[in-house]
Amino acid sequence: MITLYNTLAREKQEFKPITPGVVNMYVCGMTVYDYCHIGHARMVVVFDVIARWFRESNYKVNYVRNITDIDDKIIKRATENGELISALTERFIAAMNEDFDALGVIRPDHEPRATEHVGGMQSIISKLFDRGLAYSAPNGDVYYAVRQFQGYGKLSRKNLADQRAGERVEVDANKQDAADFVLWKSAKADEPAEVKWPSPWGLGRPGWHIECSAMSCHHLGEHFDIHGGGEDLQFPHHENEIAQSEGAHGQQYVNYWLHNGFINVDNEKMSKSLGNFFIIREVLAKYDAEVLRFFILRAHYRSPLNYSDVHLDDAKNALNRLYTTLKSVPPVDVEIDWAEPYAARFKAAMDDDFSTTEAVAVLFELALYANKHAGMSEGSQASGLLKALAKILGLLQRDPSAYLQAGTTDSEWTNEKIESAIVARKEARAAKNWAESDRIRNELSAAGIVLEDTPQGTSWRRE
RNA sequence: GGCGGAGUAGCAAAAUGGUUAUGCCGCGGCCUGCAAAGCCGUUUACGCCGGUUCGAUUCCGACCUCCGCCUCCA
Numbered sequence: 001m002i003t004l005y006n007t008l009a010r011e012k013q014e015f016k017p018i019t020p021g022v023v024n025m026y027v028c029g030m031t032v033y034d035y036c037h038i039g040h041a042r043m044v045v046v047f048d049v050i051a052r053w054f055r056e057s058n059y060k061v062n063y064v065r066n067i068t069d070i071d072d073k074i075i076k077r078a079t080e081n082g083e084l085i086s087a088l089t090e091r092f093i094a095a096m097n098e099d100f101d102a103l104g105v106i107r108p109d110h111e112p113r114a115t116e117h118v119g120g121m122q123s124i125i126s127k128l129f130d131r132g133l134a135y136s137a138p139n140g141d142v143y144y145a146v147r148q149f150q151g152y153g154k155l156s157r158k159n160l161a162d163q164r165a166g167e168r169v170e171v172d173a174n175k176q177d178a179a180d181f182v183l184w185k186s187a188k189a190d191e192p193a194e195v196k197w198p199s200p201w202g203l204g205r206p207g208w209h210i211e212c213s214a215m216s217c218h219h220l221g222e223h224f225d226i227h228g229g230g231e232d233l234q235f236p237h238h239e240n241e242i243a244q245s246e247g248a249h250g251q252q253y254v255n256y257w258l259h260n261g262f263i264n265v266d267n268e269k270m271s272k273s274l275g276n277f278f279i280i281r282e283v284l285a286k287y288d289a290e291v292l293r294f295f296i297l298r299a300h301y302r303s304p305l306n307y308s309d310v311h312l313d314d315a316k317n318a319l320n321r322l323y324t325t326l327k328s329v330p331p332v333d334v335e336i337d338w339a340e341p342y343a344a345r346f347k348a349a350m351d352d353d354f355s356t357t358e359a360v361a362v363l364f365e366l367a368l369y370a371n372k373h374a375g376m377s378e379g380s381q382a383s384g385l386l387k388a389l390a391k392i393l394g395l396l397q398r399d400p401s402a403y404l405q406a407g408t409t410d411s412e413w414t415n416e417k418i419e420s421a422i423v424a425r426k427e428a429r430a431a432k433n434w435a436e437s438d439r440i441r442n443e444l445s446a447a448g449i450v451l452e453d454t455p456q457g458t459s460w461r462r463e
Numbered sequence: 464g465g466c467g468g469a470g471u472a473g474c475a476a477a478a479u480g481g482u483u484a485u486g487c488c489g490c491g492g493c494c495u496g497c498a499a500a501g502c503c504g505u506u507u508a509c510g511c512c513g514g515u516u517c518g519a520u521u522c523c524g525a526c527c528u529c530c531g532c533c534u535c536c537a
Contacts, residue, residue: 010467028537036537043537073535157466158533208535230537231468237536260537261468267530270537298486299476304469304530311487314475318486324500349477357477361485371501434496441498452499459500 002057002351004226005302007234007257008155012353015256017225023059024220025051026254028212028229028237029111031068032092033077035279036099038292038307039230039263039270045293046260046301046354047228048105049393053350056392064219065108067093069115071208075195085194089113099280102289104394112215114206118197120214121206125183125199127248137174140186142201146179149243155257156235181240182207209240213248216241222249231259231302260301267306278307288406290395291316297356297393318364320404320461322390325367326383327400328454329374334384342366342382346389356393363390404461413447422451422458 002015017023027047030040044065051063068074069089078088100107125142128134133148146152146160153159160179187196187203196203216224222245229238238257245253262269265276283292286309295315299305338347342362349358366386373379390396405415421440428436441451448463 030537031535039537041537046537071535153466156532159465232532232536235466235532236534262531262537264530269531272536302468303476306475311475314487317488318475321486321500328500352478355477358484361477364485368502374501429496432496438497445499450499453495454500461500 024224025226026216027065029065033074063108064110067113114211117214121210133247142184143180213244227254228258323400329370329383331383331387407462
């Protein structure tokens with residue numbers, strides 16, 4: 001039985017699918033006008049693992065993660081660059097795929113793009129007009145009449161009367177109410193033709209929130225199981241999605257709302273305005289992508305997670321221990337027996353709101369057991385189980401030596417050069433010439449290469 | 464002002480009404496030519512004050528501090 005924390009109910013609940021054996025899940029993805037940062041990495045890794053765990057639990061998963069390829073920031077960036085919007089978005093979609101692939105994220109079953117669903121958005125807006133939930137403003141924009149929707153604020157627990165309208169942002173005079181939000185934006189003269197779609201309300205483009213209502217409905221129906229995203233999307237984005245979808249369709253939109261916590265820097269939210277954000281590809285230039293993935297999964301998905309080089313170094317050292325175990329205690333292929341104590345604890349952890357933190361702790365306990373029983377069949381069994389369980393988290397599937405010897409920085413010490421140094425050292429050791437053998441080892445050590453003498457010979461790794 | 468989250472050992476991070484989290488780092492030991500890796504051991508952990516309880520880090524109440532959302536944001 002899987003339990004998950006439902007933001008809508010503010011408590012952990014047992015997961016009950018609408019259709020037995022099926023999970024329909026929608027996650028708000030990227031707005032593609034720039035490179036992805038590690039906050040995005042956390043979001044995709046977290047929901048990747050959630051999808052993996054449902055599959056492991058024998059559910060058929062329909063995982064949809066959208067791509068927002070039309071919005072204000074995209075238009076602004078394309079205009080600044082003097083390039084077509086489609087050229088800009090294609091470029092960053094390609095970059096996004098590179099980054100997410102590197103992180104071992106399995107592609108969602110569907111990755112709809114907003115621009116492909118404008119028709120669906122218009123049809124929802126029409127329904128909202130029919131139900132008296134939408135209105136055209138003097139400036140040609142179409143707005144959602146928030147106060148006409150009963151239950152507005154039920155996700156974010158916001159009470160319209162308590163909000164301080166206009167305190168931070170001036171209220172648009174076109175709105176009937178400060179809380180109303182735009183469904184359709186009328187075309188502006190200086191906007192490129194690429195962003196102008198015909199509609200019953202004139203030439204224009206969709207508001208932000210409507211795309212997710214349309215794309216989720218297209219792939220998963222009017223009522224589906226799980227909707228996820230970063231915690232900041234709770235309000236207003238997800239609140240508005242509920243208003244749109246439930247307002248148009250007259251039935252419950254989503255059963256379980258899941259929100260991942262942020263990556264912080266110095267205990268503050270990572271954001272562009274603070275200038276404290278890190279792009280995935282910058283981080284991957286310094287650290288192996290698996291280290292970043294491990295770092296993310298070591299924390300619970302709802303907790304804030306502080307990012308720094310010190311913390312990634314810590315994660316790197318920890319991951320090294322697991323790979324070192326797999327290297328020194330070769331795993332056998334294992335079919336997971338969920339009744340086996342370690343596996344049972346792993347499963348209990350994952351079933352309990354996807355507690356990867358506890359699941360990772362089980363991996364380390366297996367590593368300890370494997371190391372203690374190195375050379376025995378219990379050891380290789382434990383090592384095999386370690387690898388099999390880690391696979392569910394998308395970790396530890398590479399050849400251990402290849403992982404440990406991979407360097408993020410190229411040194412002049414090629415593998416061949418290292419190997420020949422090891423041969424030279426072996427000869428020195430055979431002659432009990434310890435001074436020479438230690439000189440060679442120190443030379444390698446200075447280059448970040450660590451030698452390990454074992455009964456089977458000398459192996460090496462990069463630090 | 465409203466709503467929500469959090470304060471755990473040097474660092475990171477979980478669970479839990481009484482029993483070892485886990486990892487990194489440090490220290491000691493075993494092993495090793497010496498190391499590394501591994502194994503063993505190790506540093507009075509639970510913001511503060513009350514309450515409930517045989518017993519609270521864990522439940523209840525007050526307080527302090529921090530963070531997030533209320534505007535685009537994963």
